[in-house]
Amino acid sequence: MSSVLTVQNFSVDYLVEPVVHAVKDVSFTLSRGEVLGLAGESGCGKSTLAYGIVRLLKPPAMITSGHAVFHAPDGGDLDWNELGTEELRQARWDKISMVFQGAMNSLNPVVSVRDQFEDIFTTHRPRMGRRERRRRCGDLLERVGVDRGRLNAYPHELSGGMRQRVMIAMAMALEPQIMIMDEPTTALDVVVQREILREIARLRDELGFAVIFITHDLPLLLEISDRIAVMRSGEIVELGNALQLYTAPQHEYTKQLLASFPSLTGDRGSFVRGAMDDRLLALDAVQVGKEAASS
Numbered sequence: 001m002s003s004v005l006t007v008q009n010f011s012v013d014y015l016v017e018p019v020v021h022a023v024k025d026v027s028f029t030l031s032r033g034e035v036l037g038l039a040g041e042s043g044c045g046k047s048t049l050a051y052g053i054v055r056l057l058k059p060p061a062m063i064t065s066g067h068a069v070f071h072a073p074d075g076g077d078l079d080w081n082e083l084g085t086e087e088l089r090q091a092r093w094d095k096i097s098m099v100f101q102g103a104m105n106s107l108n109p110v111v112s113v114r115d116q117f118e119d120i121f122t123t124h125r126p127r128m129g130r131r132e133r134r135r136r137c138g139d140l141l142e143r144v145g146v147d148r149g150r151l152n153a154y155p156h157e158l159s160g161g162m163r164q165r166v167m168i169a170m171a172m173a174l175e176p177q178i179m180i181m182d183e184p185t186t187a188l189d190v191v192v193q194r195e196i197l198r199e200i201a202r203l204r205d206e207l208g209f210a211v212i213f214i215t216h217d218l219p220l221l222l223e224i225s226d227r228i229a230v231m232r233s234g235e236i237v238e239l240g241n242a243l244q245l246y247t248a249p250q251h252e253y254t255k256q257l258l259a260s261f262p263s264l265t266g267d268r269g270s271f272v273r274g275a276m277d278d279r280l281l282a283l284d285a286v287q288v289g290k291e292a293a294s295s
């Protein structure tokens, strides 16, 4: 599978006293259409890495080494470090979009959902006609399970879950190749979380964007990720296929992290284990198919 993003030797410091080395020499590639989970305990550097990739860090943060290179479908490469302010602004919603934990609170309360949504198109697709813009906004809302009639609403009239769905729809508006999601559902209750995650998985299958999904909820990552990177103290200590990471973790810290979730080891693990069993069964089926094909 071809890569959509290459992150190479990426390091970020916070220039405070004493200096915090938040991200240390991180390298990984993201394949087209894959969900890469980024796991690790609070403070290990997940958000700093995510904000760093899209150059949204503010002082005292400083990228001290490395590159994040976006690979366009036409074969062109875009080194995020070499973009100017305006190019970065353009590229952000267009090529890589982001949904952060508090994203739903970044909607302007006194501007209708429609106006905020359409603003993305007027800014980034100035040639698009009004009718087309309206149609797309409605379609996108419906994609995330929100009635298009809600376009007329103001953010305060929507529940938290709905506002977060609106943000996800907005992040998809320009059909980016990559969505970075940093704890996108943490503020929501578990049922709404699951619904939204299912929706994201379905949309990924439909539209083919890649996702970097950040959370310290490892059981959840195991359910939704193709591969998982485990971070500790600013470094990726293990990166591998989600199933393998669950069934045969290599690094001591990954084992500790897995063990720290009773839902993965105790009786309450049936939900995750059920999902993982389904995956194992699917993998078995593929294996059997391969064996049948080669015999």
Ligand SMILES: Nc1ncnc2c1ncn2[C@@H]1O[C@H](COP(=O)(O)OP(=O)(O)OP(=O)(O)O)[C@@H](O)[C@H]1O
Pocket (backbone or CB within 6 Å): 014, 016, 020, 022, 040, 041, 042, 043, 044, 045, 046, 047, 048, 049, 060, 216
């Ligand atoms: N503005 C700042 N100034 C100084 N240090 C910071 C700043 N922001 C973050 N850090 C430090 O950088 C390190 C990485 O933080 P970061 O928020 O990236 O971790 P995280 O894994 O995303 O944590 P969480 O899961 O809690 O969001 C931590 O040690 C944190 O204390």
